Amino acid sequence: MSDIWVLIIFGWPAILLSLVTSVIGVLKKWPWIVMTAGVVAMPFSLYFSGYAIFYYTPFLLPFFLFGAAWAVRAKRKILPWILLVPLTGFAIILAILVHTQNG
Numbered sequence: 001m002s003d004i005w006v007l008i009i010f011g012w013p014a015i016l017l018s019l020v021t022s023v024i025g026v027l028k029k030w031p032w033i034v035m036t037a038g039v040v041a042m043p044f045s046l047y048f049s050g051y052a053i054f055y056y057t058p059f060l061l062p063f064f065l066f067g068a069a070w071a072v073r074a075k076r077k078i079l080p081w082i083l084l085v086p087l088t089g090f091a092i093i094l095a096i097l098v099h100t101q102n103g
Helices: 002-010 012-028 031-048 057-073 079-099
Strands: none
Touching: 002 012, 002 031, 012 031, 012 057, 012 079, 031 057, 031 079, 057 079
């Protein structure tokens, strides 16, 4: 049972949940939803910051989401979307790495 929780918290469900909730929060202009996405992003970003291929940059992903929450609260129009680009880029790069791995 604990293996399932580890997969949910550190795997694709958390990444997709964080991405979807942050987009919904920006679209609906609800900063608390974007802040929740940042909290959901913390475990998997800390987990992936240990891999040498990412050079500790996933550690910054929740901070981009917290910045996007601030930008939504400050009623900025473009800045929240710009601050969501690193999370989206990370998810795309990780999907490409998983899809193209050997074996």
